Amino acid sequence: xxxxxxxxxxxxxxxxxxTLSACGGGGGGGGGSAASPPPPPPPPPPPxxSTGPTYxxxxxxxxxxxxxxxxxxxxxxxxxxxxxxxxxxxLVEELFWLRSWTNETYLWNDEVPDRDPYDYSxxxxxxxxxxxxxxxxxxxxxxDFHFSEPTEDYLASRNSAPQAGYGANFAIFQSTxxxxxxxxxxxxxxxxxxxxxxxxxLIRGSKVLTADGVDVITSSNVDALNAAFFPExxxxxxxxxVQDPGESTTRTISLTSADIVEQxxxxxxxxxxxxxDVGYIHFTTFSPFSSEEQIVxxxxxxxxxxxxxxxxxxxxxxGGLLAVASQLSYMIAGNARTNGATFEQLSFNNGxxxxxxxxxxxxxxxxxxxxxxxxxxxxxxxxxSLDLDTVYILSTGNTCSASEAVINGLRGIDVNVVLxxxxxxGKPYGFYPTGNCGQTYYTIQFQGxxxxxxxxxxxxxxxxxxxxxxxxxxxxxxxxDDFTNQLGDPAEGxxxxxxxxxxxxxxxxxxxxxxxxxxxPSVSSETREADGLTLTRPETxxxxxxxxxxxxxxxxxxxx
Amino acid sequence: MIVRITSVVAACLLTSACQTASGRAPAHLETxxxxxxxxxxxxxxxxxxxxxxxxxxxxxxxSSTVSVLPPPLGEHETHSTAMPTVFDLVTNGGNCYLISRxxxxxxxxxxxxxxxxxx
Numbered sequence: 001x002x003x004x005x006x007x008x009x010x011x012x013x014x015x016x017x018x019t020l021s022a023c024g025g026g027g028g029g030g031g032g033s034a035a036s037p038p039p040p041p042p043p044p045p046p047p048x049x050s051t052g053p054t055y056x057x058x059x060x061x062x063x064x065x066x067x068x069x070x071x072x073x074x075x076x077x078x079x080x081x082x083x084x085x086x087x088x089x090x091l092v093e094e095l096f097w098l099r100s101w102t103n104e105t106y107l108w109n110d111e112v113p114d115r116d117p118y119d120y121s122x123x124x125x126x127x128x129x130x131x132x133x134x135x136x137x138x139x140x141x142x143x144d145f146h147f148s149e150p151t152e153d154y155l156a157s158r159n160s161a162p163q164a165g166y167g168a169n170f171a172i173f174q175s176t177x178x179x180x181x182x183x184x185x186x187x188x189x190x191x192x193x194x195x196x197x198x199x200x201x202l203i204r205g206s207k208v209l210t211a212d213g214v215d216v217i218t219s220s221n222v223d224a225l226n227a228a229f230f231p232e233x234x235x236x237x238x239x240x241x242v243q244d245p246g247e248s249t250t251r252t253i254s255l256t257s258a259d260i261v262e263q264x265x266x267x268x269x270x271x272x273x274x275x276x277d278v279g280y281i282h283f284t285t286f287s288p289f290s291s292e293e294q295i296v297x298x299x300x301x302x303x304x305x306x307x308x309x310x311x312x313x314x315x316x317x318x319g320g321l322l323a324v325a326s327q328l329s330y331m332i333a334g335n336a337r338t339n340g341a342t343f344e345q346l347s348f349n350n351g352x353x354x355x356x357x358x359x360x361x362x363x364x365x366x367x368x369x370x371x372x373x374x375x376x377x378x379x380x381x382x383x384x385s386l387d388l389d390t391v392y393i394l395s396t397g398n399t400c401s402a403s404e405a406v407i408n409g410l411r412g413i414d415v416n417v418v419l420x421x422x423x424x425x426g427k428p429y430g431f432y433p434t435g436n437c438g439q440t441y442y443t444i445q446f447q448g449x450x451x452x453x454x455x456x457x458x459x460x461x462x463x464x465x466x467x468x469x470x471x472x473x474x475x476x477x478x479x480x481d482d483f484t485n486q487l488g489d490p491a492e493g494x495x496x497x498x499x500x501x502x503x504x505x506x507x508x509x510x511x512x513x514x515x516x517x518x519x520x521p522s523v524s525s526e527t528r529e530a531d532g533l534t535l536t537r538p539e540t541x542x543x544x545x546x547x548x549x550x551x552x553x554x555x556x557x558x559x560x
Numbered sequence: 561m562i563v564r565i566t567s568v569v570a571a572c573l574l575t576s577a578c579q580t581a582s583g584r585a586p587a588h589l590e591t592x593x594x595x596x597x598x599x600x601x602x603x604x605x606x607x608x609x610x611x612x613x614x615x616x617x618x619x620x621x622x623s624s625t626v627s628v629l630p631p632p633l634g635e636h637e638t639h640s641t642a643m644p645t646v647f648d649l650v651t652n653g654g655n656c657y658l659i660s661r662x663x664x665x666x667x668x669x670x671x672x673x674x675x676x677x678x679x
Contacts (some may be wrong), residue, residue: 080631081611147636158634287633287640293617319638348640366641374627374644375617401638430639442636 008243013024052376053096055116066097070437079155086437094123094437101436102130105358107429108143109349109445124148127441136426138459138470147442154433156439162259164234168192168202169316171483181208183242185282185487188263191255201253205245205483212238231257245484264291265298269488273499276308276475279386280469280495282487283313283328286320287400293376295324296383299331303384306555310386311498312406313394313487315421321399322366322430323373327332327383329409330368334387338368341346341407344428344448347455358432358445366408390416395461400425405448406476407461412450417464419476420498426460465507477507584659587651590673603658603667604628609647614642616644624649624677626658651676 053066062417069089077083095117103109111132120126128150134142167190173180183206186192192202211228214221228238237256244251262285269280278300283295302310310332319325326343342365348357356363372381393407395400404424410417429444449455462471466478482493497508591595600620601613608628616627625648630642647658647667656674658667 041602079613154634158632246637285638289629289632320633321640321642323641323643350631374618374625374646376617378617378623379627379644379646402640429640430641432641433634433637448639 001480017400025521028403029495052090052092053117054120055096057114057116060100060103061096063097063100064099066093067436069093069097072438073203074438078151079159086463088400089437091121091123092117095120095126097436098123098127098130098441101434101441102443103347105443105445106130106350108132108134119125123437123439126357130443136470138327138456138468140459142267143429143444145431145442145444148439151435151438154435162261164231164236164257165260166190166192166202166226166231166257167260170208170229171375181216182206182483183208184483185266185284186262188266189256190260201255202242203244204486206242207245208240208242209243210239212240213438233443234258260267262288263294264288265294267488268298268301270302270307271490271499273503277305278499279307279310280488280501281310281312284316285318286322287322288320288447289375291375292324292327292373295328296331296372296377299386300384303386307386309390309392310388311392311420311495313495314406315394315396315481315494316398317403318398318425319403319405321375322368322402322405324375325402325405326366326409327369327373329406330370331383331385331441332388332391333368333410333413333415334385334389334523335370337389337413337415338370341413342366342451342456343368343412344405345453346446347449348446351368351405352449353423358434366446368413385459388415390418392418392420392476392502394494394498395419395421395424395463397425397460401430404428404457404461408448408450408455408457411474412452412454417461417474417502418498419461419474420501421463421476421479421481423462423468423471424457424460425468426456426458427455446455463507477509584650584652584657585676587649587656587674588622588624588675589649589656590675592620593645596672599672600626600658600669603669605659607647607665607667608658620649634644649674 053061060519066089068085068087070086071089071091073086074084075086076321087460090100091442099115099117102112106112111134112130114459115126115129117126128146131143131146136142167187169184169186171182173182174224179210183192183202183204185204186200186202194201204244208216210216211225212230214224216225219225228240234257237254239252239254241252243249264283264285266282266284267280268282271278271280281295281298281302283291283298285291312332315509329343330338345352345365346356346363348363350357354363355361370383370385372378391408391410394549395403399421404427407417407424408428428447428449430448431442431443433440435441439543447455457472459471461474462468463476463478464473465476468531477497479494479497485492490496493508500506500508589600594623597620598616601615603624604613610639612631614629616629618625618627619628626647627644628647629644633642634638646661648661651674652656652657656669656672658669659665660667
């Protein structure tokens with residue numbers, strides 16, 4: 001896919017929105033989102049003949065009746081080699097499928113008004129209406145995760161090869177001129193992390209001032225910015241002028257793009273303190289299968305170092321595999337605390353019944369896995385454990401989903417989870433992406449509950465001293481993200497606060513001295529005007545390419 | 561679900577080897593060359609009902625456990641229940657079989673040499 005000439009601006013303006021959509025934002029999944037229900041379209045012509053399904057309010061035929069009955073059936077195989085099973089059908093049959101499938105599997109199916117498919121002429125519009133309109137205690141939509149995308153895009157995304165880049169993850173503090181783009185972290189071993197003459201090319205907090213001589217802050221030369229920030233191929237070389245945190249001078253670097261493979265464990269550290277060694281693990285994703293092996297190895301390092309406590313940095317971890325979340329939780333808590341306990345039980349619209357209504361399989365509780373599962377660590381191999389009764393978790397609004405499952409799962413077995421940072425995203429929910437007739441639909445189908453049956457954290461977990469009056473109060477400290485120090489540095493704001501809390505149970509006074517805390521992140525719509533250019537949604541590859549453009553701090557409109 | 565069950569049944573019919581007999585011994589592959597793995601993957605493909613098969617980290621010349629990776633996660637799958645599908649490699653009566661831990665179904669590996677795990 002080629003990029004549009006406005007994608008850099010779009011990225012700046014909407015990247016936070018997109019990232020949030022993936023994890024917590026409103027209905028912005030992929031190509032075909034459907035968050036805001038438009039006015040009902042005019043009804044289509046009545047069906048011809050007498051073969052169409054009959055709409056009877058409150059009566060739902062099995063979705064299998066309408067499955068693969070497509071207005072535009074596909075033939076052949078998909079990119080994974082699986083044959084299409086489409087048959088010639090009609091739009092209304094696709095809508096009937098959506099209606100019945102929602103009734104069968106949507107978590108809050110009893111809050112969805114029954115709508116006559118014959119009143120609609122577009123499947124995405126119709127799907128967008130098949131959700132609850134309730135809100136949470138914070139006022140946020142109860143269902144913030146309802147979207148769809150073309151199946152072709154879904155499959156392409158999950159099968160995408162590593163893409164060219166520098167291995168730098170950027171944050172946007174100001175998306176419109178004067179823009180403010182800074183480095184969040186760099187992938188280990190990537191071009192951005194290369195050390196030349198004792199200086200790493202990009203470091204956390206580095207502010208990008210120019211790209212190939214073009215002013216990042218003010219310029220409207222979008223093509224040049226796109227070309228510099230998002231190289232099409234490996235081996236491209238571009239020049240950047242950056243200003244490091246705390247420095248008044250700038251430096252110019254040359255970056256040559258490479259194919260970047262995301263590293264789930266970014267860094268580890270063992271910090272000596274008067275009261276014992278403290279382990280630190282920066283873990284950014286549960287998604288790649290390599291996350292299993294990497295987090296096992298990281299915990300093994302901590303075990304080998306005999307750490308007495310662990311600070312787990314999940315501030316940019318948006319989730320992924322629940323099974324790896326379970327393994328990590330086991331490795332923190334150890335066998336005695338987890339033996340026989342449930343890490344997470346899936347609760348569907350029929351509660352925690354024995355059968356999963358989506359897959360038809362048994363709905364067994366997810367245990368605390370104590371062995372490798374075969375993602376990337378040998379199936380059956382014993383996992384190390386730290387046997388801790390307390391864990392310090394660093395969090396922001398990007399701490400989401402499977403990351404929150406770790407928090408909730410550990411709380412369910414009375415491990416003291418100390419939260420340092422900001423309120424988490426609030427996604428105790430999950431879905432099975434389901435394709436029908438070329439569109440893949442995401443509708444919330446289950447809620448995860450812990451060993452105590454608790455899973456009501458739709459407004460997130462929040463440090464106890466936060467001023468938020470919603471969210472699940474959790475011991476710990478509200479601390480702004482700190483872009484002036486490197487991650488893993490004991491002086492870095494969140495880590496420093498965790499060490500302080502561990503030492504004496506107190507929180508630092510928040511003075512908002514870090515640069516990152518001074519400005520609220522901006523989130524824009526896709527139609528925002530800047531420099532005379534209409535912004536458009538950035539194309540998916542920008543976000544597939546290991547460039548976490550998420551806004552620092554909180555999101556979903558919540559601020560303290 | 562229907563498709564999946566159908567696939568499993570079809571795999572059994574194709575291999576003509578759905579068996580439940582005892583006398584099995586855990587086994588490993590004699591070799592894990594490309595041709596052998598291709599045969600193993602072909603059987604696994606029918607067993608799990610997917611065209612693409614990617615194996616987990618086990619060295620099948622040493623391990624009797626075979627992990628079949630699920631499809632990679634899409635970018636929006638942040639709370640995923642995906643798990644590898646695990647099979648046990650066994651030998652019985654001179655033949656090699658893969659046995660699904662989930663269903664207990666057995667799939668014969670034709671043209672694949674395996675040996676009982678010692679010890």
